[in-house]
Amino acid sequence: MRMGTNLPKVGSYNRAVVLEAIQVSDGISRVQIAKHAGLTAQTVSVIVRKLLEEGLVVEDGSLPSSGGKPRTILRVDPAAGYAVGIHFDPGEISYVLADLAGQPVTVLHTDVRPGLSPEEVIRQMARTARDMLRHAGVPDHKVLGIGLACPGPLDADGVMNFPPRLSGWDQVPIKRLLEEHTGFPVTFDNDAAAAAIGERWAGLARATASFAYLYLGTGIGGGLFLDNQIYRGRSLNAAEFGHITVMPDGPDCYCGNRGCVEAICCPSAIEAAVRTRLAEGAGSMLAAGPGNGPEKDPGADPAGGPGGPDHAAICAAAAEGDPLAREVIDMVAARLADAAVSIVNMLDIDLLVLGGPAMHKVGHIYHQVIAEAVASRPLARRLHQVHVETSPIAADAAAIGAASLVFHATYAPRLGTLLTS
Amino acid sequence: MRMGTNLPKVGSYNRAVVLEAIQVSDGISRVQIAKHAGLTAQTVSVIVRKLLEEGLVVEDGSLPSSGGKPRTILRVDPAAGYAVGIHFDPGEISYVLADLAGQPVTVLHTDVRPGLSPEEVIRQMARTARDMLRHAGVPDHKVLGIGLACPGPLDADGVMNFPPRLSGWDQVPIKRLLEEHTGFPVTFDNDAAAAAIGERWAGLARATASFAYLYLGTGIGGGLFLDNQIYRGRSLNAAEFGHITVMPDGPDCYCGNRGCVEAICCPSAIEAAVRTRLAEGAGSMLAAGPGNGPEKDPGADPAGGPGGPDHAAICAAAAEGDPLAREVIDMVAARLADAAVSIVNMLDIDLLVLGGPAMHKVGHIYHQVIAEAVASRPLARRLHQVHVETSPIAADAAAIGAASLVFHATYAPRLGTLLTS
Numbered sequence: 001m002r003m004g005t006n007l008p009k010v011g012s013y014n015r016a017v018v019l020e021a022i023q024v025s026d027g028i029s030r031v032q033i034a035k036h037a038g039l040t041a042q043t044v045s046v047i048v049r050k051l052l053e054e055g056l057v058v059e060d061g062s063l064p065s066s067g068g069k070p071r072t073i074l075r076v077d078p079a080a081g082y083a084v085g086i087h088f089d090p091g092e093i094s095y096v097l098a099d100l101a102g103q104p105v106t107v108l109h110t111d112v113r114p115g116l117s118p119e120e121v122i123r124q125m126a127r128t129a130r131d132m133l134r135h136a137g138v139p140d141h142k143v144l145g146i147g148l149a150c151p152g153p154l155d156a157d158g159v160m161n162f163p164p165r166l167s168g169w170d171q172v173p174i175k176r177l178l179e180e181h182t183g184f185p186v187t188f189d190n191d192a193a194a195a196a197i198g199e200r201w202a203g204l205a206r207a208t209a210s211f212a213y214l215y216l217g218t219g220i221g222g223g224l225f226l227d228n229q230i231y232r233g234r235s236l237n238a239a240e241f242g243h244i245t246v247m248p249d250g251p252d253c254y255c256g257n258r259g260c261v262e263a264i265c266c267p268s269a270i271e272a273a274v275r276t277r278l279a280e281g282a283g284s285m286l287a288a289g290p291g292n293g294p295e296k297d298p299g300a301d302p303a304g305g306p307g308g309p310d311h312a313a314i315c316a317a318a319a320e321g322d323p324l325a326r327e328v329i330d331m332v333a334a335r336l337a338d339a340a341v342s343i344v345n346m347l348d349i350d351l352l353v354l355g356g357p358a359m360h361k362v363g364h365i366y367h368q369v370i371a372e373a374v375a376s377r378p379l380a381r382r383l384h385q386v387h388v389e390t391s392p393i394a395a396d397a398a399a400i401g402a403a404s405l406v407f408h409a410t411y412a413p414r415l416g417t418l419l420t421s
Numbered sequence: 422m423r424m425g426t427n428l429p430k431v432g433s434y435n436r437a438v439v440l441e442a443i444q445v446s447d448g449i450s451r452v453q454i455a456k457h458a459g460l461t462a463q464t465v466s467v468i469v470r471k472l473l474e475e476g477l478v479v480e481d482g483s484l485p486s487s488g489g490k491p492r493t494i495l496r497v498d499p500a501a502g503y504a505v506g507i508h509f510d511p512g513e514i515s516y517v518l519a520d521l522a523g524q525p526v527t528v529l530h531t532d533v534r535p536g537l538s539p540e541e542v543i544r545q546m547a548r549t550a551r552d553m554l555r556h557a558g559v560p561d562h563k564v565l566g567i568g569l570a571c572p573g574p575l576d577a578d579g580v581m582n583f584p585p586r587l588s589g590w591d592q593v594p595i596k597r598l599l600e601e602h603t604g605f606p607v608t609f610d611n612d613a614a615a616a617a618i619g620e621r622w623a624g625l626a627r628a629t630a631s632f633a634y635l636y637l638g639t640g641i642g643g644g645l646f647l648d649n650q651i652y653r654g655r656s657l658n659a660a661e662f663g664h665i666t667v668m669p670d671g672p673d674c675y676c677g678n679r680g681c682v683e684a685i686c687c688p689s690a691i692e693a694a695v696r697t698r699l700a701e702g703a704g705s706m707l708a709a710g711p712g713n714g715p716e717k718d719p720g721a722d723p724a725g726g727p728g729g730p731d732h733a734a735i736c737a738a739a740a741e742g743d744p745l746a747r748e749v750i751d752m753v754a755a756r757l758a759d760a761a762v763s764i765v766n767m768l769d770i771d772l773l774v775l776g777g778p779a780m781h782k783v784g785h786i787y788h789q790v791i792a793e794a795v796a797s798r799p800l801a802r803r804l805h806q807v808h809v810e811t812s813p814i815a816a817d818a819a820a821i822g823a824a825s826l827v828f829h830a831t832y833a834p835r836l837g838t839l840l841t842s
Contacts, residue, residue: 002442002630002649002834004435004460014425039425153801161804210655222767226652233769234631235805243766243800245759247669257762257798338666341678345664346643346767348654377678379664380574383582384656 014039016413018047022057022074023101023411024206029063029071048074056080056100076101082138084129084184085147085403087191087396088174089357090165090218093125094396097132098403100144102202106132107396118172126181145185147405148178149194149398151219153237158188164219164254187405191215191398192239192356195391196223197230197408198401199353204389211351212343213391214241214336216358216366217398220262226347230408242266244339261339265332267311267358273328275308284324286317315361333366337373344378344386355391356398363390435460437834439468443478443495444522444832445627450484450492469495477501477521497522502831503559505550505605506568506824508612508817509595510778511586511639514546515817518553519824521565523623527553528817539593547602566606568826569599570615570819572640574658579609585640585675608826612636612819613660613777616812617644618651618829619822620774625810632772633764634812635662635757637779637787638819641683647768651829663687665760682760686753688732688779694749696729705745707738736782754787758794765799765807776812777819784811 014037021033034044051057058077062070078099087094095108110128112121129146153161158175160166178186189197192215199205199213205225213223220242224231232238242262243255250259251269263269278287286309309317317325340352352374354367371388378386391397435458442454455465472478479498483491499520508515516529531549533542550567574582579596581587599607610618613636620626620634626646634644641663645652653659663683664676671680672690684690699708707730730738738746761773773795775788792809799807812818 002438002458004438004458004464005431006460006464010426010431017425037425039427043425043427153804155804226647231647233801234771235769235801237801237804238767238769240766240769240800244665244763246666248667248756248759255798255800256802257766257800259759335669338669338680342665342763343767345661345678346659346764348656348659348661350655377676379661379676379678380654380656380658381677383574383576383658 013413014043015047015050016411018044019051019056019076019411020413022051023076023201027060027063027073027075029073031071033074078103080142081144081407082133082136082142083144083147083403083406084132085149085194085399085401085405086125086129086178087149087194087399087402088125089151089191089398093121093128094399095125095128095132096396096399096403097136097138098400098407100407102198102400102404102407104396104400104403105136107399108132118169118174119177122172122174122177123181126178129182129184140183143184144410145187145406146178146182147194147402148175148186148188149191149402149405150174150188151217152190152221152240154188154190156236158186187409189402189405190221191217191401192221192241193223193230193232194401194405195355195397196225196239196353196401198393198397198404199355199391200225200230201404201407201412202400203393204353204391205351208351210347210349211353212239212241212347212349213353213355214340214343214370215397216265216336216354216356218267218358220266222343224347226349228413241339241343244342246335246338261335264335270314270328270332271308271311273331274314274324277324277328278308282324282327284317285320285322286313286325311358312360318365319361329362329365330369333369336366337370340370340388341373341377344374345380348380348384349386351387351389353389353391355394357395359390359394363394434834435464436468436471437832439465440472440477440497440832441834443472444497444622448481448484448494448496450494452492454495499524501563502565502828503554503557503563504565504568504824504827505553506570506615506820506822506826507546507550507599508570508615508820508823509546510572510612510819514542514549515820516546516549516553517817517820517824518557518559519623519821521828523619523821523825523828525817525821525824526557528820529553539590539595540598543593543595543598544602547599550603550605561604564605565831566608566827567599567603568615568823569595569607569609570612570823570826571595571609572612572638572642575609575611577657579607608830610823610826611642612638612822613642613662614644614651614653615822615826616776616818617646617660617774617822619814619818619825620776620812621646621651622825622828622833623821624814625774625812626772629772631768631770632774633660633662633768633770634774634776635761635764635791636818637686637757637775637777639688639779641687643764645768647770649834662760662764665763667756667759682756685756691735691749691753692729692732694752695735695745698745698749699729703745703748705738706741706743707734707746732779733781739786740782750783750786751790754783754790757787758791761791761809762794762798765795766801769801769805770807772808772810774810774812776815778816780811780815784815 034041060075078101081100085096096104097106159173175186196213205211215221222239222241224239243260245259247259251263252258253260253263318329367390455462481496499522502521506517517525518527573584580594596607617634626632636642643660643662645660664681666680668680672684673679674681674684739750788811
């Protein structure tokens with residue numbers, strides 16, 4: 001049964017609406033907020049006075065107005081609060097210290113040393129987060145919390161649940177342990193949902209009501225905002241775009257399904273496809289040997305394939321026009337495009353954002369193929385154009401998003417909080 | 422930018438929450454409503470008194486309570502209002518007169534006579550609706566309106582937009598014309614969304630927060646409720662489940678995409694698949710001749726295939742165990758199951774409802790294959806079980822749903838109305 005609402009909820013909801021209006025704008029006046037949010041000038045005034053007193057918002061110059069006196073511009077004060085975002089990936093841990101405007105102050109990457117126990121890894125995360133805050137001179141009372149982005153499913157208490165590619169981590173209460181070792185509250189989500197929240201708080205999707213984020217990392221995931229709300233699903237497992245079936249007789253996926261986007265398009269699947277084609281005798285610069293690319297690959301499977309070129313080398317070769325590498329990347333792009341069209345036909349969104357570390361070197365190919373498909377194939381394309389954009393922070397999207405988790409949880413207007421419980 | 426809220430909106434939202442709580446229950450007390458909806462006993466009391474005065478709700482016996490005095494049971498008064506639901510399909514028009522509880526009082530089907538202009542067809546719809554009301558003795562002031570379910574995209578003003586399989590109907594303002602000819606307000610939606618709303622108002626999904634409806638008719642469509650709200654998408658074209666790509670190199674679809682569920686699984690595609698297999702010499706009771714089934718086929722393409730058995734005959738043969746018919750229907754069921762798993766992985770719902778006229782005779786096969794897939798393949802299956810149910814009103818789901826459109830639009834709590842605009 002659904003929930004009713006009451007007055008105190010209305011007050012805090014409207015406060016969050018006003019703060020979000022200020023955060024997503026590049027400077028906005030009280031009059032503009034009232035107009036866009038459908039609130040009275042008086043309601044907006046009272047809320048803004050409180051936000052100024054609390055130091056969350058600052059007045060910053062003024063706008064000329066048509067007639068009347070100039071209007072004061074309001075902005076979120078970036079220095080009013082900070083969060084550390086941690087993206088825990090099987091191969092690497094990324095850290096971002098972000099200010100309240102969602103901008104990164106410091107970015108750090110560390111390897112996951114093999115052989116460490118989960119608790120030792122978590123202790124190392126806590127130490128690194130504390131070090132970042134100290135070096136940046138951020139005092140504890142300005143820290144709103146730690147945001148943690150992990151690969152796929154966590155339960156509602158922040159316990160890891162069969163994490164793919166992380167053996168030994170099943171049932172680890174990572175949220176509780178990280179809280180104990182840092183002393184700060186921890187907000188968590190999967191990496192793809194965190195990336196989506198990052199785009200909403202401070203990135204491409206600030207002003208977009210409904211968008212999907214297609215996240216290409218070690219695995220493939222997604223995040224969804226529908227009608228201005230993050231949509232998590234009934235068990236917090238919505239937007240698993242990597243497990244859309246795109247080939248009825250396609251390869252088995254670790255998830256139990258087959259022909260999944262992830263089983264065809266993730267870095268380890270790309271490596272396997274190239275190995276197969278090389279074994280068939282296809283000509284390629286990759287045939288020279290088990291070339292590990294010159295640079296570290298942010299999207300590769302840390303387990304590594306059984307010989308053959310790795311994902312970084314394949315993407316670099318595709319970008320340079322190697323026919324075999326390009327053939328495989330084009331096939332992957334086509335399957336991603338099929339999934340993108342299905343997402344648009346099911347969800348009728350405004351924007352599809354592409355991001356994640358596995359976009360490195362080949363993001364422009366994926367973008368072109370997916371954008372063409374989304375422009376020409378959805379049922380409602382004549383009524384409604386869907387934009388496709390590549391996140392400018394694709395590589396660090398999950399870590400920046402992880403920091404945004406904290407701001408979003410603290411400040412974003414959520415209809416759920418408007419309803420009584 | 423998102424909207425704030427205010428006091429009058431809160432009042433009408435809570436009223437709708439209470440009315441819905443009464444409608445979806447099989448009798449409920451004031452205390453139960455307050456508890457489930459998180460409202461105070463006083464708020465519920467005030468709202469219920471008003472609903473009783475207006476005659477929308479009646480007191481109907483009492484429940485024993487633990488200690489204290491027995492609690493009065495509240496129900497919606499079915500006779501408090503009526504709506505006529507019209508499902509306009511290329512082959513047939515279905516009419517349902519429904520009471521406020523969503524139960525059908527009268528059901529009627531008429532053929533669409535070839536050669537009539539759109540305006541003549543709409544005039545015939547209006548006449549039939551008026552006749553139904555007169556025969557049932559429902560006075561005009563008890564009629565809340567007409568609900569209209571149409572195939573394919575309508576724009577926000579109820580003008581048909583390239584309706585598939587209805588040549589001559591593009592740009593017909595069907596809502597306005599039907600209002601002129603009946604004198605009642607018309608609420609419209611596509612057939613699949615109407616079917617979903619019917620299940621929510623009075624069917625299988627009364628108490629379900631998030632569900633998807635997979636509608637199998639002349640075409641294949643869908644409807645979505647997410648977190649207790651119908652989700653229509655930004656251009657009112659969400660839930661187009663028929664246009665999920667399930668075969669990368671599959672057949673072209675009229676929509677501009679290829680390998681769509683609809684292009685493989687709709688009745689005319691099933692007819693084409695059987696023709697192809699017969700031409701290849703496959704043995705079947707269907708090989709005898711261009712057998713039109715003995716009964717009218719509610720799901721067939723009215724244009725008819727170029728010879729060969731029709732959809733009704735194929736489904737009847739599959740139900741009787743004919744190997745060729747069963748082979749084709751099993752292939753169709755497998756592709757529907759692939760789409761169903763993708764829907765579950767993307768939307769993390771509680772329930773998938775199957776319905777629509779093309780379920781006739783083969784619904785049990787589709788149900789079994791889809792339910793098995795949804796139990797064994799989604800990523801979050803260990804965390805969250807998704808139910809698969811066949812609508813008991815599958816054949817008339819769109820017409821009954823069309824009547825529910827009126828009740829839903831008039832009475833359902835919509836978060837959209839809670840936000841100012």
